[in-house]
Amino acid sequence: MSTENIVNIAQRARIAANKLQYVTTQDKSVALNKIISVLADKKQEIFKANRTDKENAEILVNAGTLSASLFKRLDLEKGDKFDTMLKGVSDIDQLPDPTGQITYSCKLDEGLELYRVTCPVGVLLVIFEARPEVVVNISSLAIKSGNAVILKGGKESILSLAALSTAIQSALADTVIPPDAIQLVETREEIKALLELDKYIDLVVPRGSNSLVKYIQSNTRIPVLGHADGLCSVYVDKDADIDKAVRVVVDSKINYPAACNAAETLLVNRSILSTHLIPITTALQKANVKLHLDSESLSHLPSIDSSLIKECVAEDFDTEFLDLEIAVKVVGDVEEAIQHINSHGSKHTDAIVTENEQVAKRFMQGVDAAGVYWNASTRFADGFRYGFGAEVGVSTNKTHARGPVGLEGLVIYKYKLYGNGHIVEEFGEGSGKKKYLHEKIDVTEKIV
Amino acid sequence: MSTENIVNIAQRARIAANKLQYVTTQDKSVALNKIISVLADKKQEIFKANRTDKENAEILVNAGTLSASLFKRLDLEKGDKFDTMLKGVSDIDQLPDPTGQITYSCKLDEGLELYRVTCPVGVLLVIFEARPEVVVNISSLAIKSGNAVILKGGKESILSLAALSTAIQSALADTVIPPDAIQLVETREEIKALLELDKYIDLVVPRGSNSLVKYIQSNTRIPVLGHADGLCSVYVDKDADIDKAVRVVVDSKINYPAACNAAETLLVNRSILSTHLIPITTALQKANVKLHLDSESLSHLPSIDSSLIKECVAEDFDTEFLDLEIAVKVVGDVEEAIQHINSHGSKHTDAIVTENEQVAKRFMQGVDAAGVYWNASTRFADGFRYGFGAEVGVSTNKTHARGPVGLEGLVIYKYKLYGNGHIVEEFGEGSGKKKYLHEKIDVTEKIV
Numbered sequence: 094m095s096t097e098n099i100v101n102i103a104q105r106a107r108i109a110a111n112k113l114q115y116v117t118t119q120d121k122s123v124a125l126n127k128i129i130s131v132l133a134d135k136k137q138e139i140f141k142a143n144r145t146d147k148e149n150a151e152i153l154v155n156a157g158t159l160s161a162s163l164f165k166r167l168d169l170e171k172g173d174k175f176d177t178m179l180k181g182v183s184d185i186d187q188l189p190d191p192t193g194q195i196t197y198s199c200k201l202d203e204g205l206e207l208y209r210v211t212c213p214v215g216v217l218l219v220i221f222e223a224r225p226e227v228v229v230n231i232s233s234l235a236i237k238s239g240n241a242v243i244l245k246g247g248k249e250s251i252l253s254l255a256a257l258s259t260a261i262q263s264a265l266a267d268t269v270i271p272p273d274a275i276q277l278v279e280t281r282e283e284i285k286a287l288l289e290l291d292k293y294i295d296l297v298v299p300r301g302s303n304s305l306v307k308y309i310q311s312n313t314r315i316p317v318l319g320h321a322d323g324l325c326s327v328y329v330d331k332d333a334d335i336d337k338a339v340r341v342v343v344d345s346k347i348n349y350p351a352a353c354n355a356a357e358t359l360l361v362n363r364s365i366l367s368t369h370l371i372p373i374t375t376a377l378q379k380a381n382v383k384l385h386l387d388s389e390s391l392s393h394l395p396s397i398d399s400s401l402i403k404e405c406v407a408e409d410f411d412t413e414f415l416d417l418e419i420a421v422k423v424v425g426d427v428e429e430a431i432q433h434i435n436s437h438g439s440k441h442t443d444a445i446v447t448e449n450e451q452v453a454k455r456f457m458q459g460v461d462a463a464g465v466y467w468n469a470s471t472r473f474a475d476g477f478r479y480g481f482g483a484e485v486g487v488s489t490n491k492t493h494a495r496g497p498v499g500l501e502g503l504v505i506y507k508y509k510l511y512g513n514g515h516i517v518e519e520f521g522e523g524s525g526k527k528k529y530l531h532e533k534i535d536v537t538e539k540i541v
Numbered sequence: 542m543s544t545e546n547i548v549n550i551a552q553r554a555r556i557a558a559n560k561l562q563y564v565t566t567q568d569k570s571v572a573l574n575k576i577i578s579v580l581a582d583k584k585q586e587i588f589k590a591n592r593t594d595k596e597n598a599e600i601l602v603n604a605g606t607l608s609a610s611l612f613k614r615l616d617l618e619k620g621d622k623f624d625t626m627l628k629g630v631s632d633i634d635q636l637p638d639p640t641g642q643i644t645y646s647c648k649l650d651e652g653l654e655l656y657r658v659t660c661p662v663g664v665l666l667v668i669f670e671a672r673p674e675v676v677v678n679i680s681s682l683a684i685k686s687g688n689a690v691i692l693k694g695g696k697e698s699i700l701s702l703a704a705l706s707t708a709i710q711s712a713l714a715d716t717v718i719p720p721d722a723i724q725l726v727e728t729r730e731e732i733k734a735l736l737e738l739d740k741y742i743d744l745v746v747p748r749g750s751n752s753l754v755k756y757i758q759s760n761t762r763i764p765v766l767g768h769a770d771g772l773c774s775v776y777v778d779k780d781a782d783i784d785k786a787v788r789v790v791v792d793s794k795i796n797y798p799a800a801c802n803a804a805e806t807l808l809v810n811r812s813i814l815s816t817h818l819i820p821i822t823t824a825l826q827k828a829n830v831k832l833h834l835d836s837e838s839l840s841h842l843p844s845i846d847s848s849l850i851k852e853c854v855a856e857d858f859d860t861e862f863l864d865l866e867i868a869v870k871v872v873g874d875v876e877e878a879i880q881h882i883n884s885h886g887s888k889h890t891d892a893i894v895t896e897n898e899q900v901a902k903r904f905m906q907g908v909d910a911a912g913v914y915w916n917a918s919t920r921f922a923d924g925f926r927y928g929f930g931a932e933v934g935v936s937t938n939k940t941h942a943r944g945p946v947g948l949e950g951l952v953i954y955k956y957k958l959y960g961n962g963h964i965v966e967e968f969g970e971g972s973g974k975k976k977y978l979h980e981k982i983d984v985t986e987k988i989v
Contacts, residue, residue, distance in 0.1 A: 111883055114906050199928040205917060207927060214939050215909065295939040314758060316940045337962030344964035435559055446962075457957050458562050461663065469653060469960025478965070479655060479956070480647040480979040491662050491743040492764045493941040496956045508927070508944045509905050512917025514785030514894075516792035517926070531928040 103293035109273040110241040131264035142256035213239035215295035225253035238503035288313035320489040322439035323353025330447035344470040354474040442474040463496035551741035557721040579712035590704035661687035663743035673701035686951035736761035768937040770887035771801025776878040778895035792918040802922040890922040911944035
């Protein structure tokens with residue numbers, strides 16, 4: 094696609110975003126339900142496109158250039174995947190509207206009232222990989238939050254994505270939501286061009302590999318919401334309960350090792366090596382987890398299964414294994430644990446296991462991460478588990494939105510000031526000048 | 542300063558930020574009051590440094606390389622400026638602590654409680670120009686919000702800044718707040734090096750010229766909070782009250798023309814040219830405002846004072862005059878006004894004058910700006926006027942913080958999860974699996 098056409102896509106998204114400022118919760122609900130019915134109607138058409146994608150992908154799998162797991166994630170026909178996808182749209186419809194919420198109010202003067210009201214961010218650019226149903230999920234989140242979105246999925250699912258997004262656009266054509274609110278692009282070159290267009294695009298959400306996220310973070314002035322790394326740690330304190338330590342460490346590591354919230358580093362307090370280390374490492378080894386041990390922890394272990402034990406190297410503590418592997422380090426106290434995590438972690442999610450409340454609070458205060466857990470698995474870091482209903486992604490940013498991000502991460506606010514010809518000149522310190530009232534307003538009955 | 546030293550400054554700021562995670566509201570209050578007393582003690586020393594700055598600056602003024610207005614802003618000795626500066630610290634001490642606020646809570650399971658709690662962003666880099674007392678103001682805001690800050694002021698006030706920041710650091714030496722929480726750098730080269738250090742710095746706040754802000758936005762991966770432009774508009778609708786229109790337009794333009802919240806564009810509805818245009822433009826001309834009129838508005842005006850009237854060029858509608866000048870354009874209706882503002886404005890603050898509530902709400906919904914005002918001057922866009930007590934800056938960003946930014950813009954949040962050995966493996970859809978409760982927690986008595 095030419096640069097001109099890319100600019101045109103971004104401009105149309107911006108125009109759609111401007112129109113979306115006016116839509117009501119009811120409008121959004123009508124659109125989401127229309128999407129459900131059109132997708133259901135076009136199911137066979139979508140399956141046909143998906144089959145062609147799968148046939149093409151199968152050739153790549155046989156040639157060894159596409160992984161079997163990626164291939165599996167392409168499939169829209171399997172089991173109740175299609176119905177689950179539609180159920181997801183209906184779930185998002187049921188969530189509270191994140192826009193139009195008053196988060197601050199202040200009476201500045203008689204007849205001069207200020208309200209801070211949440212509103213859509215504007216135009217989103219969301220980049221994801223493989224699973225074609227994500228296009229339906231993200232489109233629903235964008236509509237619910239009043240944002241226009243430009244989507245780019247994995248190239249393996251190109252026909253499925255086109256069929257799904259065409260269905261969504263044709264559903265929107267019958268509603269007040271402009272079809273340009275949901276647009277699809279297909280190539281990396283288009284993404285490169287879009288990343289330049291900070292005039293039209295307000296937020297980029299990359300959902301995918303570390304390298305994809307890092308590339309985007311380094312190549313745009315547009316704010317990026319997401320995470321490149323998920324290097325989570327569990328610290329087992331000297332006052333840890335052994336059973337809880339085993340449960341939390343094992344679940345954090347093995348429940349889903351490829352997830353960003355899986356534990357990659359285990360820190361163990363020096364004074365409990367003889368009591369806690371063996372039960373924990375034994376449980377990990379039983380689960381087939383390879384241990385990268387520092388020399389101190391290594392010296393405390395009998396070699397139960399030498400193929401699962403090796404001495405670590407320094408880089409292991411900066412490595413996101415995303416597999417059945419974990420780095421193990423001995424630390425002197427909670428302070429050393431905090432310091433290690435703040436230096437080597439990715440500010441995603443870190444847990445402490447201890448029965449000592451003071452130590453737990455010290456850890457939770459001192460660790461600079463989106464999630465700080467006490468006696469709980471790092472795997473709880475997830476929008477659904479947090480009760481958000483739907484998740485845009487997980488952010489390790491220090492501004493705007495942090496941790497699992499629900500619809501709230503797709504809104505910002507504007508200040509609405511209602512006056513009656515008020516001017517600043519009449520306020521001030523001198524005699525005859527008005528003073529600001531700065532009184533709280535009861536907003537329960539106000540619709541702004 | 543060498544790159545190594547710059548990295549060292551950033552690292553020390555990060556270590557200070559880590560320590561600041563533990564400070565209490567009381568600790569902060571002690572530190573702020575200590576700063577007040579040390580500054581008061583060292584007043585003569587600070588004045589001496591300020592005098593040398595002024596002597597050096599005077600040479601530049603006489604040589605014509607420094608403006609008289611910049612010179613005036615250097616002066617710390619004038620009137621009650623010093624006492625006002627100290628009063629500012631005490632005001633910030635009185636504001637509510639923006640950290641430690643619970644903004645979301647959810648019981649996930651029996652004994653598994655999630656809290657979202659506000660916390661400091663971390664390390665700030667704040668760049669400002671000329672007025673040396675800003676170093677005291679920003680340091681106080683940083684301490685109150687629990688952030689470490691690296692400051693860079695104008696080179697004309699280099700000795701005053703050094704005297705002030707040395708006093709602040711010596712005050713902190715007697716408190717639990719590490720003196721490295723407040724550090725000063727002096728050159729543009731240091732800023733350039735710091736903008737690379739996204740590993741240590743979390744947020745950049747440039748307060749200064751358009752070119753400074755644009756340079757920073759284009760040269761860092763660190764989030765930037767601020768505004769490059771302040772192109773505000775006032776739209777006078779066909780249902781506008783003439784008196785209110787005159788008041789709001791004149792105040793928006795002349796109350797402080799160099800401010801970012803001054804109006805730069807006046808949009809007038811076509812159907813009221815014969816009634817409203819003359820009183821408005823007459824009032825503006827009386828205030829010595831030069832009008833850049835489009836041909837349609839020009840043709841409706843008798844040339845009262847030709848030196849203040851000229852036909853506009855297209856660029857006038859993209860120009861921040863920052864002076865007694867305004868561009869005037871005739872539009873057909875509120876939709877055209879909204880479209881003009883969304884294409885040419887800077888998303889700062891825009892106002893409508895009308896008696897028609899529906900039209901006003903359409904405008905306030907449709908204009909994509911941090912502030913949308915009905916019958917009120919754009920000059921109200923200010924943290925103090927909004928009731929925030931103190932202002933970090935004004936943001937035209939679409940994420941994190943928008944409009945005048947108080948202490949709230951310097952905090953983010955972390956999720957604290959309190960469990961009892963909970964693991965994800967036990968939850969799910971199958972039989973014997975636990976379900977998430979997702980119940981709201983009454984947080985009034987909880988301290989997390």
